[in-house]
Amino acid sequence: MTALLEELEEQLSQLRAQLREARRARDKAAASRIRGELRRVEAAWEEALDAEEAAEAASGGQRAPSHAAASPAESTAPPPRPAAREKRSAQGSIPVREQxxxxxxxLGAPAAPKLISSVYEAFFSEPLVATKLASLRRDEERSFNAQGYARPYYICxxxxxxxxxxxxxxxAVSVWPLERRIIGPLSPRVDFLTHAVGTAEQIQRMTAAGHPPSExxxxxxxxxxxxxxxxxxxDELDxxxxxxxxxxxxxxHRESDDAERAAAADRARSQLTDVQQLFGAAPLRNVLRDTGSADR
Incomplete structure (x- = not known):
């Protein structure tokens, strides 16, 4: 199984490099095709990882560390015991980035730490302390600067x-299209509605699978x-x-919001580096402050 995972990870790395080149060339047709292939390989990677995890859990062993994350559909199954998951602390907790x-x-759209924490505690197996998220984005940016697209995803x-x-x-999540990670004037409301749909659909999946959602x-x-x-x-919640x-x-709101996001995404692709497209350009006040310091 490890050989299969390594092969899929190599494919992911190659596809991300191809996608980067297609986007630099502004070849939308090629980029769309590569994104579709990326989604297929990512799904295969997660299935292989789940199979390896299940096999090791059944044999009583511990698997090697990974950064896999269950999709909403996969999370309908009862959460595995911490012993079968990657351990990063004395309590065997799931890494914060994976949570x-x-x-x-x-949720399906960018969200604040407080909501992320609430969602994780409502649907998954252990608490996620929102304060632990304070340095996560900076840590992910440092990792990306050091390793590029080595990981299947980054929290950005x-x-x-x-x-x-x-x-x-x-x-947000790095594998999301740039348009989905842009926040325009109408985006907070549109994303709120997306969050609501994601939450409701997860409750439906859990109910259908015979796993009653928590209060x-x-x-x-x-x-x-x-x-x-x-x-x-x-007083009925359906x-x-x-x-x-x-x-x-x-x-x-969708048409106006989509247009605003698409225009901003096009500017980002033409103006920003790969790392800036994930973690943002430096705020203007920082640039001015640094320039002022240099002048002095």
């Missing part, structure tokens, strides 16, 4: 649409529903209703 990846994958920044700087307090998961969905017109009525109401409102 964040799982929560963001479920959402970018402001106007200055292309890191959006304050918002984390915390229902409370999280209720908080979303109370802020979406038509999503919550007669995930399908939340999804429908969220889609209905999102349709009102």
């Amino acid at each position: 964040v990846h799982q929560a963001l994958t479920l 920044a959402a970018l402001t649409h106007d200055r292309l700087t890191p959006a304050r307090g918002l984390l 915390a998961a229902w409370q999280l969905l209720r908080r979303f529903a109370l802020n979406i017109p038509g999503a919550y009525a007669d 995930p399908a209703r939340v999804i429908s109401a969220a889609h209905t409102e999102a349709a009102v």
Whole structure:
């Protein structure tokens, strides 16, 4: 199984390099094709990793460290015991970056540490302390600068649409399209609706699989529903209703938001380096401060 994982990781590395070249050449057709292949190989990589983990758990062994994260569909299964997961502390906890990846994958859009923590605790097996996220993005940026695309994903920044700087307090996943990581004027509301849909769909999956969601998961969905017109009525909380109401409102904003994000993403691709496209350009105040220091 290890040989298969190594082969898939090599394919991922090659595809990311090809995607980078296609984007530099502004070849949208090639970039779209490569993204599709990336998604296929990433899915195969996660399946192989899950199979290896299950085999080692069954044999009572511990697998080698990895950075895999369950997708929303995969998280419907009962969470594995910590002994079968990567250990990074005396308590055998899942690495923070993996916890964040799982929560963001479920939410489907950039989110703040507090929401990421709430989602992880509602749907997964152990707590995620929001304060641990304070230095995560900086750590990921240092890792990317040192290793490039060596990892399957990085926890990166959402970018402001106007200055292309890191959006304050918002984390995203590097494999998401750049457009999805841009924050325009309407994006906070659109992303809120995306979060609501992701939460409701996860509850539906868990219920269908016979794994009743926790009370915390229902409370999280209720908080979303109370802020979406038509999503919550007669004290009944129905995930399908939340999804429908969220889609209905999102349709009102989607065209303008998509256009704003697409325009900003095009500017980012032409103006920013690879690392800046993930972690943002330096804020202007820092540039001015550094320039002033040099003048003195």
